[in-house]
Amino acid sequence: MRVPLLLALVLVAACSPKVQPPDPESLKPTWLKTTPYQDGYYTGIGHSVKTGNNNYIQSAKKSALDDLVQEIRVNISSTSILSQLETNQKLSEQYQQTIQTTAADEIEEFELVDAWEDNANYWVYYRLSIARYRQIKEEQRRTATTLAVDFFLKARAAQKAGENMMAVTYYFQSLRSVEKYLGEAITVNVENKDMLLVNEAYTSIQGILDKIALKTDPSHIALNRRISQDSPTSTAFVTYKEKNKPVANVPLHASFEKGSGDVFPTYKSDDAGKAKILMNKIGSRELEQTVAVKVDINSLAGSGLSPLYSLLISTFNVPTAQIALQVHRPLVFITSTEKSFGFDKTNAQITNKLKNLLANNGFEFTDEKNRAELWFDVKADSEKGSITGSIYVTYLTGVIRVATMKDGKEIYATTLDRVKGYGLDYDKSSVDAYNKAMETLEKERMTEMLETVLQ
Template structure:
C-alpha cells in the first residue's frame, strides 16, 4: 500500500513537471519574438526636443525603403504646426477663412521640399515590414526657419526699395512689378508679421508692399470711347474702340498690360496686350452674343501679367484677386435678327390652309429673341421652306404617309446660302392617307426643333 502511494506521488510530480515545462516554452518563444522589436516600433516616442517621424512600408513593394522614408518625412512634417497669426495682414485679407487652410497646406508642402538636417535614428525590418525613424532638432529647425525668414525679408526689402525708386520716377508699371516681387519673396511668411524700417518707423513689409500697389491702382484712370455701341447679330461691321490710360495727374500710362472680358454674354474682341507708348490702345469688337440682348465689355489692368503669376499658383492668385482695380466699361446692345419666312407646305400635293412647319419654327426662334418680317426687305435672313407628304403604305386599316421637309436660309445682302437641311421619312399613321399626312406634320415638331431650328440658330447667331 505504501509502495503504491509513493508510486502515484512520483507519477504526479513527473506529470506536473512536464506540463510546467510545456506551458513555459510556448510563451517564452512568443515573448522572445516580441522583445526583438525596438521600443520606437512598439510605441511612438514623445519628445520635447525633437520632431519625430516614423514611417513603414510592406517589404513586398519593390521600392519599400523609399516609400517608408517618404512616410516618415510626412509624419515628421505633420508635427510642425503652421498657423496664420490673427494679427497678420493675410488674416485680414482672408476674412471668411476660406483661404487659410489652402495657405497652411501649401506651407507644409514647401517645408517638405526644403527641410534640412534631419537624421536617421534607426531602422528595423521583420521580413514583412520595413520601419525607419527620423528626428529633427526643434531648436535647429527654428534656427533654419529664422535664417530663411531673414533671407526672404532682405530680398523682399531690396525689391521694395527698387519699387519705391521706380514710383518716384513715375514708372508706374515697373513700380507695381517691384512691389509684387517683394510680396512673393515673403510668400511663405504671409501668415506672420515681417517688419521693415521705413523713415525710422517699424512697419509690416507685406502691408507696405500691398498698399504700394493699391495706391498706384487708385491713381490709374481708364477711359474708353465709345462707351455704348449697337451690334447686329449678323453682318455687323467691327466696332472700333479707343482706350486711354492715365494717372491722376493726366500723365499717360505707357505699356500697361491689359485684360478684357465680357459680362452677361460673350463675344469676339481683338485687344492689344498693352497700351502703346502714348498710353492708348485700339480695340476691335467683332461679335457679341447675349441672351438678354445687352452685355458689357470690361477692360482693366492685367495684374496677372504685371505680377508674372501663373494660373496654377493659388496663393499668388488669391492675393491678386484682393486688389481693387480700375475698369473701363462698354455697354453693348445687340439688335435682334430679323427673319423672313416663305413656306410652301402640302399634304399629298394639296396646299395646307395653315403652314404648320413655319409656325413651329416661329415659336422656337421667338424664344431666342428672333423677330420676323412680312417682307424680305430689311430681313437679315430669308428662309425658304418646302414640305409635302406622300402616301407610303397600308397595313390593314392603318394608312401610313411620309413627310419630307427642305429648308434653305439665304443672306439677302450677299445672296449666300448660310444653311440648308432636309428632314425626311417622318411617318404618320391614321385611318386614311390624308389624316396620316397631318399626323406626320404633328410628329415633325420635335425634328424641326432639334435639327432645323438648331442649325438655323447657329447660322443666325
C-alpha cells in the same frame, strides 16, 4: 521491449504542452502602439501596403513626412499683410495650406529612427529637430528677404524715374520673392527707414493703381445681336487722374460682366494711353449687357501664379470701366412649304419648331418682309417607303435656307435628308418622320445655324 518503449515515447509527446505562435501585435515596436513623443523633435509615422508592384519603402517615407509636417504649426503675425487684409479667413487658410503642402517636399535633415514590417505592411518612423528646422527656415527666409529688398529698391528707383508700370512689376517681384512668408512681419531697413517690407510693397502697388483713371468712349453702344452688321467699337483711355496724362504700356483685360459673348480679352495701352476694344460676338439674348475693361493685375504680377499668390492679387482694387450694350434682336421673316406625300400639311411642324428655337435664342419675327433682316425659308416633304408586315416606312427630306434681306445673299443652308419614320400606316409614319426631323434640327443643326447666322 521495443513496443513498450515506443508506446512510452508517444505518451510523453502527447502530454507535452503545445507551443503557441506569438501574437502579431506583441511583435510590433512601441512606436506603432502609441504615438511617439520626443522632446525637441517633430515626429512622423508612415505606412505602406506591400502590393508586390509598388515602391512601398518610398511610399511609407512620404507618408511619414506628411505626418511629420502636420505637427508644424503656422502662426500669422498680427502685423503681416495677411492679417491686414483678412476679411473672411480665405487668405490665412490658403497660406496655412500652402505652407503645409510644400513643407513635406522642402524639409531637410530629417532622421530615420526605426522601421518595421510584416508580410503585408511596412512602417517607418522619422523625426526632425525643431531647432534645426527653424534654423534652416530662417536661412531661407533671409535669402528670400535679400532678393525681395533688391526688387523693392529697383521698384523705388523706377517710381522715382516716372516709370510707374515698371515699378509695379518690380514691387510684385518683391512680393513674390517672399511669398512663403506673407504671414510673417518681415521688418527691413530701406533708405534708412525701418519698414514692414511686404506691407510697404503692397501699399505701393495700390498707391500707383489709385492714381490711374480708366474710361471707355463710347461707354454706351446700341448694337444688333448680329454684331457684324454694326461693327461696334469702343476705346479704352488710360490716364493719370491728376494731370490727365496718358499712361502707356498698361495691360488691360476685357470680359463680359453681364451677358455673354466673344470679346478679345487682352490689350496694352499705346503711347496715347488708348486701346481699342474688339467685340466679336454676342452670345446672350439679354437686351442689356455689359463688358468690363480692367487693368490686368495678373499680367502685371507675372505668369505661373500659385493659388495663394493669385488670392493675394485678387485683393487689389484695380481701375475699371464698363461698356454698356443695348442689344437689338434680329428681325426674321419666315416662309415655309411643308407637305406630306405631296399634299400641303395643315400643321407646319418644322417651321413652328424653328420659330420656337429662334425665339428662345433672342430673335423676333415680322410678317412684313421689307422690315426683316433675315429670311428663313423652310421646305419639306415626305414620301412613301416600304411596308414590312404591319409597319409602314416614310422618308422625309427638308431644306432650310437663310438669307440676308439687305442683299439677298444666302448665308446658311442645311438639308434634312431622308429622315426615316415608322407607323402603323403612312400618315402615322409621316408624322414620326417629321418628329424626328424636328429633333435633328434642335440637337444637331441649331447650334451650327446660330453660329453662322449671328456672325
